[in-house]
Amino acid sequence: MIGLPGNITACLFDLDGVLTSTAALHREAWKQTFDAFLTDRDGADFREFTVQDYASYVDGRPRADGVREFLASRGIELEEGTPEDSPEANTVNGVGNRKNTLLMRVISERGVDAFPGSVRYLRAVRTAGLAIGVVTSSANGETVLEHAGLAEFVDARVDGLTIREDGLRGKPAPDSFLAGARALGVEPGNAAVFEDALAGVRAGKDGAFGYVVGVNRAGQADALRDEGADIVVDDLAELLEE
Numbered sequence: 001m002i003g004l005p006g007n008i009t010a011c012l013f014d015l016d017g018v019l020t021s022t023a024a025l026h027r028e029a030w031k032q033t034f035d036a037f038l039t040d041r042d043g044a045d046f047r048e049f050t051v052q053d054y055a056s057y058v059d060g061r062p063r064a065d066g067v068r069e070f071l072a073s074r075g076i077e078l079e080e081g082t083p084e085d086s087p088e089a090n091t092v093n094g095v096g097n098r099k100n101t102l103l104m105r106v107i108s109e110r111g112v113d114a115f116p117g118s119v120r121y122l123r124a125v126r127t128a129g130l131a132i133g134v135v136t137s138s139a140n141g142e143t144v145l146e147h148a149g150l151a152e153f154v155d156a157r158v159d160g161l162t163i164r165e166d167g168l169r170g171k172p173a174p175d176s177f178l179a180g181a182r183a184l185g186v187e188p189g190n191a192a193v194f195e196d197a198l199a200g201v202r203a204g205k206d207g208a209f210g211y212v213v214g215v216n217r218a219g220q221a222d223a224l225r226d227e228g229a230d231i232v233v234d235d236l237a238e239l240l241e242e
Helices: 022-045 051-058 063-073 092-110 116-128 141-148 160-165 175-184 198-206 221-227 236-241
Strands: 010-013 131-135 156-158 191-195 211-215 231-233
Touching (some): 010 116, 022 051, 051 063, 063 092, 141 156, 156 160, 156 175, 160 175, 175 191, 191 198, 198 221, 211 221, 221 231
Parallel strands (some): 010 191, 131 156
């Protein structure tokens, strides 16, 4: 009754944009960060960071990867720095930390909301007896789950901290989802991946997962299918009606 093939015994959910509405907060923080960076660099002639830039270069990727990919698209190369760089540093990690400072401020001010349909779906998955993992490129996974009241559903979490500590490649590489499957003790072919980011759907496809659900929060249903989604829904609750 949860809209998945019968061989699926575990669900691996992306967090921002799939379970919680925080993808919009991430996008806002990235835009503020990159627009300010580009203004300082190029003055009034700067080209703003767009929704398409977010989808193509940043969404779903670890923070430093997103900085690197977007700036490369504009022909800009920065020193790498280290994850401990100050948010004021003009390094890849410094710009990423600048964005994270903005994000945490916004989360503190506005809070975190879980999508009602996603909560319904998590309850149904739990009732069906499937294992639940969260796989997110965000280093703030634990904080967001707690703020959204979703921690009780999660059997295993792989987040940006795990990716860095274990030396995993970020999405679109499948490493983080494969780590989530290992943490739940299941083979990829018996796990379903739930993703709203194009990079995340590609990771699920390339990891040979048993089912990939694209969640269309940004009007990119066709692109999600093109990247390998087996099904695309606007809300996870639609799967309860399959």
